[in-house]
Amino acid sequence: MLAIIGGSGLAGVPGMVVSERRQVTTPFGRPSASLVLGRVGAHALVFLPRHGDPHAIPPHCINYRANLRALADAGVDRVLAVNAVGGIHAGMQAPGHFVVPHDLVDYTWGRAHTFSDGTPDSDLRHVDVSEPFDAGLRANLLECLARARLPHSAQGVYAVAQGPRWETAAEVRRYERDGCDIVGMTAMPEAALARELGLRYAMLCLVVNPAAGKSGKVIAQAAISAALDTARVAVQALLADFIANDG
Numbered sequence: 001m002l003a004i005i006g007g008s009g010l011a012g013v014p015g016m017v018v019s020e021r022r023q024v025t026t027p028f029g030r031p032s033a034s035l036v037l038g039r040v041g042a043h044a045l046v047f048l049p050r051h052g053d054p055h056a057i058p059p060h061c062i063n064y065r066a067n068l069r070a071l072a073d074a075g076v077d078r079v080l081a082v083n084a085v086g087g088i089h090a091g092m093q094a095p096g097h098f099v100v101p102h103d104l105v106d107y108t109w110g111r112a113h114t115f116s117d118g119t120p121d122s123d124l125r126h127v128d129v130s131e132p133f134d135a136g137l138r139a140n141l142l143e144c145l146a147r148a149r150l151p152h153s154a155q156g157v158y159a160v161a162q163g164p165r166w167e168t169a170a171e172v173r174r175y176e177r178d179g180c181d182i183v184g185m186t187a188m189p190e191a192a193l194a195r196e197l198g199l200r201y202a203m204l205c206l207v208v209n210p211a212a213g214k215s216g217k218v219i220a221q222a223a224i225s226a227a228l229d230t231a232r233v234a235v236q237a238l239l240a241d242f243i244a245n246d247g
Contacts, residue, residue: 003046003076009228014236028065059163059185078200086211089181093210095227098152113189137202156181169213
């Protein structure tokens with residue numbers, strides 16, 4: 001079963017017929033919100049808003065372990081995450097540009113980032129995350145983007161910043177030197193936790209602003225919100241196509 005984790009600007013899945021809103025508790029606490037279970041056509045689906053309902057949980061305070069464990073316990077085996085990002089690479093700075101990242105660099109700290117936490121009930125697991133995003137899910141996303149003829153990049157390296165503040169221009173230059181193309185705040189530990197649980201995981205990123213220092217303008221929430229609103233219909237159509245071709 002597929003799960004969609006919604007980021008900023010995505011409060012639900014278009015066309016989803018909801019059968020249950022399930023409040024759950026995991027050994028790691030409660031997830032960001034109730035799991036929304038239902039169907040889109042013949043496809044069973046779970047939706048989870050990453051930042052809560054309403055949108056209020058900052059990136060560094062999200063209970064990523066509870067979110068992923070709750071999805072796994074609900075029978076999910078593959079996850080599509082939707083994320084708003086800033087563009088670092090010159091070809092990925094325009095608001096409305098989509099990126100399907102193939103790799104990431106984690107700059108976060110202090111987040112509960114593994115299920116192997118040394119407690120008596122945990123196992124010590126070393127997982128391979130050399131390719132953190134699932135190739136099959138990425139291929140489906142890229143086919144959907146091609147059919148929709150939307151501007152997109154078929155790969156990119158996601159810099160995971162701590163947040164909730166936006167980055168300094170010097171930090172963005174560092175990320176660029178490190179080989180990063182886009183910057184956001186939520187890809188980790190989400191991607192690694194999915195791998196620990198054996199969940200296939202991929203990410204659809206929407207560029208909502210040039211990263212700090214890339215435009216000569218101050219980053220403003222109003223402009224980001226406007227970019228999200230402008231792209232809403234395209235994102236919804238992409239999700240519908242992705243779900244229809246999932247399996």
